[in-house]
Amino acid sequence: MNRYRNMAVLVIVIGAQLVLLAYQVRTKDDVSLLRSVTVTAVTPLARGLDSMRGSSLGFLNRYVLLYNAQHENERLKQELDKMKLENQFLRTELTTADRVRALALFQQQTRSRTVAARIIGTATGTNSKAVFVDRGATDGVQRGQAVITPDGILGKVTFVYPQAAQVLLITDPAFAAGVISQKNRVPGTLKGLGRSQVLVDYVQNEVKVEEGEWFFTSGDDRVFAKGIPAGQARVAKQGTTFKEIFLDPAGLQRGLEEVLIVLEGVHQAIPEGSAPASGPVVIMPPASESSEANTPVQSESGLPALSTDADRLREKLKRVGELQGVKYGTASGRLPNFNMEPNQVTRPVAPLLAPEPAKPEPEAQRKQ
Amino acid sequence: MTELSDQILMTSPRTGKISRFRIVWQIFIPLAAIAFQVNVPLFFRYLSYLELPLLVTVYFSLMRRNPIGGTLIGASIGLLQDALSQQPLGIFGMVKTLVGYFSASMSIKIDVDNSMVRCALAFFFFFFHQFLTWVLQRALLAQPYEFKATQTLLFGLLNAIVAVPLFLILDKLKERG
Numbered sequence: 111m112n113r114y115r116n117m118a119v120l121v122i123v124i125g126a127q128l129v130l131l132a133y134q135v136r137t138k139d140d141v142s143l144l145r146s147v148t149v150t151a152v153t154p155l156a157r158g159l160d161s162m163r164g165s166s167l168g169f170l171n172r173y174v175l176l177y178n179a180q181h182e183n184e185r186l187k188q189e190l191d192k193m194k195l196e197n198q199f200l201r202t203e204l205t206t207a208d209r210v211r212a213l214a215l216f217q218q219q220t221r222s223r224t225v226a227a228r229i230i231g232t233a234t235g236t237n238s239k240a241v242f243v244d245r246g247a248t249d250g251v252q253r254g255q256a257v258i259t260p261d262g263i264l265g266k267v268t269f270v271y272p273q274a275a276q277v278l279l280i281t282d283p284a285f286a287a288g289v290i291s292q293k294n295r296v297p298g299t300l301k302g303l304g305r306s307q308v309l310v311d312y313v314q315n316e317v318k319v320e321e322g323e324w325f326f327t328s329g330d331d332r333v334f335a336k337g338i339p340a341g342q343a344r345v346a347k348q349g350t351t352f353k354e355i356f357l358d359p360a361g362l363q364r365g366l367e368e369v370l371i372v373l374e375g376v377h378q379a380i381p382e383g384s385a386p387a388s389g390p391v392v393i394m395p396p397a398s399e400s401s402e403a404n405t406p407v408q409s410e411s412g413l414p415a416l417s418t419d420a421d422r423l424r425e426k427l428k429r430v431g432e433l434q435g436v437k438y439g440t441a442s443g444r445l446p447n448f449n450m451e452p453n454q455v456t457r458p459v460a461p462l463l464a465p466e467p468a469k470p471e472p473e474a475q476r477k478q
Numbered sequence: 479m480t481e482l483s484d485q486i487l488m489t490s491p492r493t494g495k496i497s498r499f500r501i502v503w504q505i506f507i508p509l510a511a512i513a514f515q516v517n518v519p520l521f522f523r524y525l526s527y528l529e530l531p532l533l534v535t536v537y538f539s540l541m542r543r544n545p546i547g548g549t550l551i552g553a554s555i556g557l558l559q560d561a562l563s564q565q566p567l568g569i570f571g572m573v574k575t576l577v578g579y580f581s582a583s584m585s586i587k588i589d590v591d592n593s594m595v596r597c598a599l600a601f602f603f604f605f606f607h608q609f610l611t612w613v614l615q616r617a618l619l620a621q622p623y624e625f626k627a628t629q630t631l632l633f634g635l636l637n638a639i640v641a642v643p644l645f646l647i648l649d650k651l652k653e654r655g
Contacts, residue, residue: 127557144557155509
């Protein structure tokens, strides 16, 4: 009897669960009450287990398994190295972004029609100074067009492909361009030498070219528009036939990454006075022991325009003459005292060598 | 019969002693086993092979030595397990009901305090549990559940190994006297 009772209970329990299962499958309904009760009952235990696990692991890691610290240290060092490399990469990206922005700004300001290009490779050959850019015939690039940067000329297009072009750099020995100096307007031919500096050839020894003087494209070669910086003279000395003038190319100052290909060039005037692309140059006044030399001297117009020693000396002598009533360039025969300091004199003084007026003879002499 | 078989098989059902547990443990231990199964494999995936609710079912059923008690224990733990699964309620419930019934029935005939017996029973019931689950899921729910016999045997062995110390720990929770 007992045996049947056990079987009966088993069958009832199994049957009840079968009915429950069939109900769920048939009605697609769920017994949410039982589920929610179970989850509610199990959740605190699971949470307790989780915190217990966390505490145990924390204790193990902090106090027992200290050998992991060495491993962790090594891992962190590797991670730090990786982060340093990543930081360097991001800095480079930032520099690239700045350069691209400068290029876009220059592109907006220049009157020439240009297309921006990126240098994607160098041409083969040990002495070759040519690069490939990612713009080609489909972008309107043609052979012979000038390639520039905001700083100056860079080269010219020698081969054009549909999606790329080859650019002969300014430093290639086969490169040549017409240039003219900024200050003395001396024309010459810029040639590449296969190294960092370029040569300005065919400049007569007699003409004056100063070191530090800027050269611009002259527009004579019909490749580069007039008025683009070419470079600054680092060496300018007498040669056997022509002057030896070596320039630092302006267009290569910031490396080779982004360039502009001039599709339609517009000539422009060569700027006067200031050096291009380098910003204002501050020149200190010459060192002098006396404080007077540092005192700004007012010109006739009242403007502090005297900047050279000769100017200051001229102004000083002029004031000396004025204080002593001597007018230079006249046939008065009077010479002023050049040793006086005009800044220390407040009233007119007599000149050192004035022609003596005719004095009446004394009475005693007349009697003798 | 040999001496060993004498030790394993009891001559009379009455010689087996019924173990009792406090009601707190009877509630807490199955819940803890289910919580373990739910929570721990999230962080220790290799522990997912442990079927602690099954081992607890087997243990309590063996200790009760009462098929009706085993049936109810198995049904309760199985339904709780179902409630935390994505399948309809009843699959684990029915399987563990049968496990509870059979383990309790076996405990009448054999000495379940022997570690070797416990290990063998744990192994057997794990395999039985997995196989029956596969049958019911395919037959009643038409789920494409795959039964991997080799893996099941291996996991059964591992569960059996865990069962021995686990049962010894649970023995400490028995009411004395």
